[in-house]
Amino acid sequence: MELRETLLGMLERDSRLLPEDLAERLGLQIEEVASELGAMVDEQVICGYHTLINWDKTKREFVTALIEVKVSPQHGMGFDKIARRIYLFDEVKAVYLMSGGFDLTVIVEGDNIKDIAYFISDKLAPMESVLSTATHFVLKKYKDHGIVIERQKKPDERMIVSP
Amino acid sequence: MSQRIKELPFSGIRKFFDVAKEIKGAISLGVGEPDFDTPWNIRAEAIYQLENGSTAYSSNAGLLELRQEISRYMRERFHLEYSPLSQIVVTVGASEGIDIAMRAIIEPGDEVLLVEPCFVSYKPCVLMAGGVPVIAAPKAENGFRLRPEDLEGKIGPKTKAILISYPSNPTGAIMDLHDLELLAEIFIKHDLCVISDEIYAELTYGQEHVSIASLPGMAERTIVLNGFSKAYAMTGWRLGYACGPASVMEAMLKIHQYVLMCAPTTSQHAGIEALKNGAASVRAMKSEYDGRRRVIVSGLREMGLDCFEPKGAFYAFPSIKSTGLSSDDFCMRLLKQERVAAVPGNAFGECGEGFIRCSYASSIDSLKEALKRIGRFLESL
Ligand SMILES: Cc1ncc(COP(=O)(O)O)c(C=O)c1O
Numbered sequence: 151m152e153l154r155e156t157l158l159g160m161l162e163r164d165s166r167l168l169p170e171d172l173a174e175r176l177g178l179q180i181e182e183v184a185s186e187l188g189a190m191v192d193e194q195v196i197c198g199y200h201t202l203i204n205w206d207k208t209k210r211e212f213v214t215a216l217i218e219v220k221v222s223p224q225h226g227m228g229f230d231k232i233a234r235r236i237y238l239f240d241e242v243k244a245v246y247l248m249s250g251g252f253d254l255t256v257i258v259e260g261d262n263i264k265d266i267a268y269f270i271s272d273k274l275a276p277m278e279s280v281l282s283t284a285t286h287f288v289l290k291k292y293k294d295h296g297i298v299i300e301r302q303k304k305p306d307e308r309m310i311v312s313p
Numbered sequence: 314m315s316q317r318i319k320e321l322p323f324s325g326i327r328k329f330f331d332v333a334k335e336i337k338g339a340i341s342l343g344v345g346e347p348d349f350d351t352p353w354n355i356r357a358e359a360i361y362q363l364e365n366g367s368t369a370y371s372s373n374a375g376l377l378e379l380r381q382e383i384s385r386y387m388r389e390r391f392h393l394e395y396s397p398l399s400q401i402v403v404t405v406g407a408s409e410g411i412d413i414a415m416r417a418i419i420e421p422g423d424e425v426l427l428v429e430p431c432f433v434s435y436k437p438c439v440l441m442a443g444g445v446p447v448i449a450a451p452k453a454e455n456g457f458r459l460r461p462e463d464l465e466g467k468i469g470p471k472t473k474a475i476l477i478s479y480p481s482n483p484t485g486a487i488m489d490l491h492d493l494e495l496l497a498e499i500f501i502k503h504d505l506c507v508i509s510d511e512i513y514a515e516l517t518y519g520q521e522h523v524s525i526a527s528l529p530g531m532a533e534r535t536i537v538l539n540g541f542s543k544a545y546a547m548t549g550w551r552l553g554y555a556c557g558p559a560s561v562m563e564a565m566l567k568i569h570q571y572v573l574m575c576a577p578t579t580s581q582h583a584g585i586e587a588l589k590n591g592a593a594s595v596r597a598m599k600s601e602y603d604g605r606r607r608v609i610v611s612g613l614r615e616m617g618l619d620c621f622e623p624k625g626a627f628y629a630f631p632s633i634k635s636t637g638l639s640s641d642d643f644c645m646r647l648l649k650q651e652r653v654a655a656v657p658g659n660a661f662g663e664c665g666e667g668f669i670r671c672s673y674a675s676s677i678d679s680l681k682e683a684l685k686r687i688g689r690f691l692e693s694l
Contacts, residue, residue, distance in 0.1 A: 160604075174611060175604030175677075310654055311330040311343035313433045313482075 153178075153186055158195070163296075165199040204299045206291070214243075214259050214288040215266045217274065218252040220281040229253065232279045241269055252284070263287070321440060324433040325660030329644065333654040340683045342671040343654040345482065347546035347627070349601075351583070352594035355545060358586035359579050367578060373570040375403025375554070376581045382588040383554050391514070391524045393537065399559040402566050403576045403584075407512045407553040408434060409569070410538035411476075414508050414555060415442040417564035418474055418536075426467055426475035428459050429662025430630075432482050432510065436662075439476075447472070450664035453632065456621050457486035461495050468503050475500065477525065478510035480517055483661045483670035484630040485623020490523045497528045506561075507535040512553070513626040515544035515595050518603045520624065526556075533558050536565075541580075543626070544595050545587045550580040602627050605673040605680055612684035613671070616691055627674045630658065634667040636694055644669055650693065651686035 151159070157172060169184040176183070190196045205212070221232050229247055236256055237245040244257040256274070260266040266285070275283055292300050326343075333339060350356075374380060380397035387393040395401050404410045411434055419425065421443040427435050429448050439446045449467050451459045459477060477496075479488045488496075500507055507525060514522040526535040540553025553576075555565055575581075606623065613620045613631045620631035633643045640657035647653050656672075658665030673680055 175607055177607050306348065308341075308344050308346055308348070309330065310333045310339060310341045311326055311656060312345040313324065313326050 153182075154190065154195070157183065157186060158190070161196070165201075200295070202295050202297055202299070204291070206300075212259055212261050213263055213266060214257065216286045216288065217256040217258060217270065218284040218286075219254040219256055219274070220283075221253045221279045222281050224279065227279055232277070235277060236274065239269070239273060241265070317441065321437055324437075326433055326656060329654075329656060329660065332645065333648055336648055336652055336654070339648065339652040339654050340679050340686070341654040341675070342673070342680075342683055343656045344672050344674055346548040346674060347543060347598065348674045348676065349546040349598050351545060351547050351550070352587075352591060354590055354594075355547070355583045355586045359583040362579055362582040367582060369578060371403075371575045371578045371581055373575055374401065374566055375576055376578070376585070379403055379581050379585050379588075380554075382585050383556070386588050387537075387556060391522070392527045393524055393532065393556065395556040396559070400556055400562050402555045402562055402569055403581060404538075404540070404553045404555055404569065405551045405573055405576050406542060407510060407538045407540040409573065410536075410540070410553050410555040410565075411435065411508070411510065412438045412441070413565045413568045413572075414536050414538065414561075415439055415444060416568050417561060418506055419444040420473070422471065423473035424469065424471040425473060426464070426505075427662075428463075428475070428477055430457075430481075430483050430658060430665035430668070431476075431478060431661055433661065435476050435478075444473070445471070448662065448664075450662070451486075453621060453668075457481060457484040457630070458488055458492050459496060460492075461499055464496075464499060468499070468505070472503065472505060474506040474508060476508040476510065478512070480513035480522065480625020482513065482626050483628050483656070483658065483665065483668075485626050485628045487517050487520070487522070487625040488525075489520065490528075493523060493525045493528055497525060497531050500534065501530050505534065507531065508538065509535055510538045512538065512540050513543050514539060516599055516602060516627060517625040518599075518606060522625070536561060541584055541587055545591050546598065547580075547583070547587065550577070550583060552576055552580040552584050602673065605675075605677055608677055609671060609673045609680050609684065612681070613687075616684075616688045618691075627672055629671045629673060630668050631671065632668050636691065638694070640666055640669055647687065647690050651690045653683045653686045653690070 160167060160172060170180050173180040173183045223229050233245050236242055241258050241260055242256055243259050246255040248255055258266055258269055270283055380401045383401050384395050384397045387395055415438045419442040423444050424447045425439045425444045427446050427448055429450050436446045447467055449463045451457050451463050509525050511524060526532045526537050536555055536557035538555050541547040609629050610620055610622060618631040620629055623629050640659045644655055644657045656670040658668030
């Protein structure tokens with residue numbers, strides 16, 4: 151794999167890795183890694199860094215909804231523009247253009263169900279291009295970003311010394 | 314108790330294990346198995362087969378579909394041709410393969426060359442089969458690769474076979490094509506049988522594994538042992554295989570049939586899934602090991618230990634001679650003082666004295682913590 155993809159793969163799994171960590175694990179010079187990372191930030195290949203949190207274990211209460219949105223793109227108002235009008239709302243955490251039975255997946259967070267109902271009835275549904283919405287609330291997250299979050303960490307069961 | 318078994322020592326690893334297991338909160342660099350769980354698709358297949366009630370014995374040599382998959386894998390991966398019908402025996406780990414290979418070929422008094430430092434069971438298996446182990450010791454300065462000169466004076470009229478294992482446990486050494494060519498010439502000249510334990514074949518870094526059996530004139534005199542333990546993180550499944558000339562395989566199958574009947578059937582089904590759909594998981598684990606390998610080797614070097622670059626398996630084998638301590642003392646004191654378990658090199662043969670085996674089959678975080686503690690330990694000396 152190319153350096154770029156290798157670095158991204160490693161950072162996607164652990165965004166805390168510093169250039170020196172990456173360099174050490176790949177057997178490269180820190181400068182080489184740092185300049186590749188810098189270039190990727192400039193080119194917006196790297197768009198941000200995340201911490202994966204299991205909010206269920208905290209006091210914060212909020213709800214997440216996945217909304218299936220059907221839209222009717224029109225001249226001068228294609229999917230990208232409609233998506234932009236939606237994703238600029240702060241409560242919208244993700245927007246994807248989909249193949250299949252609906253057009254956009256919109257993931258929204260709010261403090262409670264009322265917040266989300268308000269967002270849909272007042273912001274999303276009234277948009278001219280939006281034909282219909284179907285809202286699904288998230289009840290529990292099992293796995294996110296490739297990491298199983300609901301499972302207890304298992305102790306290392308291996309014998310401490312083995313051949 | 315039989316004299317032969319009475320005389321057989323317990324492995325040095327076991328001795329060390331008895332002490333280490335009492336130390337609370339120890340970080341272990343002593344583990345000879347992957348820290349990953351078996352990939353889920355493989356476990357799921359085994360569960361499915363259990364649900365399905367596939368719980369009977371398999372044929373002695375193993376499920377035919379598994380042997381066919383092994384045959385395909387050996388061809389595609391290492392350019393080796395083995396007939397699923399007559400040249401492959403599915404074993405209870407490579408461990409069983411080592412034992413039944415020895416018993417199948419050794420006459421009482423036959424000499425078998427072992428390349429130390431090596432896996433702990435080779436010598437006992439030779440002894441239990443009535444053979445006489447003769448030790449060759451490759452040099453650290455040659456990166457623990459076996460060189461023709463290491464065999465000088467070791468091969469005589471009684472020499473029947475040589476057991477080699479690359480990538481090596483405990484040194485992490487590998488052999489490239491040229492290294493193997495030099496040896497193959499000698500093995501052919503002296504008409505030796507070669508037992509090649511290639512259990513770490515998938516775990517090489519920077520270059521691909523070459524099997525000695527793939528060299529001209531070698532397939533007919535080589536028994537290749539391999540298994541699922543290391544590559545697919547399947548140590549507890551107890552599944553391996555032996556491949557070689559039909560006549561030897563028939564002899565090994567005879568022993569296997571009387572002693573074990575067959576390898577566990579559930580594990581065999583899991584093995585089929587591993588060979589069919591496991592390659593991506595192997596690649597992911599290998600790339601993780603590779604990063605850790607660099608971390609541990611550079612960490613050990615930074616604290617002044619001489620550590621040649623291991624290019625296979627998941628072990629580093631630094632020299633601790635500069636400390637003036639014996640391997641046993643070093644490991645015992647490191648364990649008690651800093652609660653880090655590493656295995657004394659002499660557990661793998663006398664010539665391992667002056668070295669310790671550090672397994673990097675652990676998370677980077679625990680490797681880094683272990684390195685910190687080793688550094689502190691060295692400073693205290
Ligand atoms: C060199 C070598 N051969 C064989 C084995 C045994 O493998 P298996 O689990 O297939 O019996 C090991 C395990 O540590 C090993 O290191």
